[in-house]
Amino acid sequence: MDKQRKTIFLVDDDMTNLTIGKKALSGHYNVFTLNSGQVMLDMLENLMPDLILLDVNMPEMDGYEAIQRLKSNKDSVHIPVIFLTALSDETMELKGLSLGAIDYITKPFSTPLLLKRLEVHLLVEEQKRELITQKRELLFLNNNLEQIVDEKTATVVELKDAILSTMAELVEYRDEITGGHIVRTQRYIKALMDAMKDSGVYADEVNALDEELVLQSCQLHDVGKIAVSDAILNKPGKLTFEEFESIKNHTSFGEKVILRLKEKTMDSDFLDYARIFAVAHHERWDGSGYPQGLKEEKIPLLGRMMAIGDVYDALVEPRPYKSALPHEKAVSIILEGKGSHFDPLLADLFEKIHGEFEKISADVQD
Secondary structure, X not given: OOOOOOEEEEEOOXXXXXXXXXXXXXXXXXXXXXXXXXXXXXXXXXXXXXXXXXXXXXXXXXXXXXXXXXXXXXXXXXXOEEEEEOOOOHHHHHHHHHOOOOEEEXXXXXXHHHHHHHHHHHHHHHHHHHHHHHHHHHHHHHHHHHHHHXXXXXXXXXXXXXXXHHHHHHHHHOOOOOOHHHHHHHHHHHHHHHHHHHHOOOHHHXXXXXXXXXXXXXXXXXXXHHHOOHHHHOOOOOOOHHHHHHHHHHHHHHHHHHHHHHOOOOOHHHHHHHHHHHHHOOXXXXXOOOOOOOOHHHOOHHHHHHXXXXXXXXXXXXXXXXXXXXXXXXXXXXXXXXXXXXXXXXXXXXXXXXXXXXXXXXXXXX
16 A cells, blocks of 8 residues: 555445546545445544545435544544535535535546545645644743743753863863862852852842852853963962063953953853953952952952952962961961952951851862
8 A cells, every 4th residue: 555645435335436436536545445434434443544535325324424423533533524425405515514524526526526626625634734733833832932941041051161161170270270179169159149148248239140150150260371381380489570470461361361252252241250250350459469450349349259269269279389278277368368358348258158168178179
């Protein structure tokens, strides 16, 4: 049987009509000739046709009863039915159409006309099914659009975060500090943000920040180190004046890298945060920091926050030029820098939550 062909049931109690009908149609369709309505219903249990040609006047079960039973079954209700009749009666025709028939064809029929009408009706039914399928798909998309968007967004965010982490870690590996520094400073920033929200410190500024983007972008605070030579980054002893000036340039270079990225993307909020972290995390509250020598609240809040996280991590972790200091000593140094190196309000918050910093440092090791 040709699976590409449509399947037609020809139902008529007259063997001559069945023979003529099959001869007319079999060159174009898979035709099953059935001699009663009951035989048709039995056949439907094994095969669903694309269309049924149904004689109206049959003994035992006429076409009207047959179509009623056909349309009452959820499995066969969609099958299009064309009535065949030797009579031309408007009342009969209207009754058939009201019961679900899509057309009437009068016997004896013209083969070319019969074929053309079948072609048109089958095409209409196929388009109808396609529209129903499209409607279901659109309804599904409409009902699940928010979930689909959230899933796609989560995937993009996860990918971006993985790329950022890898970039940042590649920079950090150059000075013998692995990705632990990135993860730790990210968590220090999170701890500070949570404490600021709980205490109301800089509430307006903190509430205006997109926390997710802040925590992603802070990973790039040292991206400018890519421009510093390995010899300087890994020097075990004290740096010369020239070497220290080269190190200081990583803030300005990091800002340039991020501004270059900003020219090529529309993700401005994320890159705005990243630029601030890169350029401002070595500024000092008293104006003695670099690269711009900004003072007090002229230093962006994200830069003041990272100053505490970055310095704490540098104190408690080993570096090529120093050994790790105990947590208590690091806390003492940061509190001594309150009002000179660090924002006094943030230093006070750090004093309250420094135990969280210690825990983060212990949990995330290089």
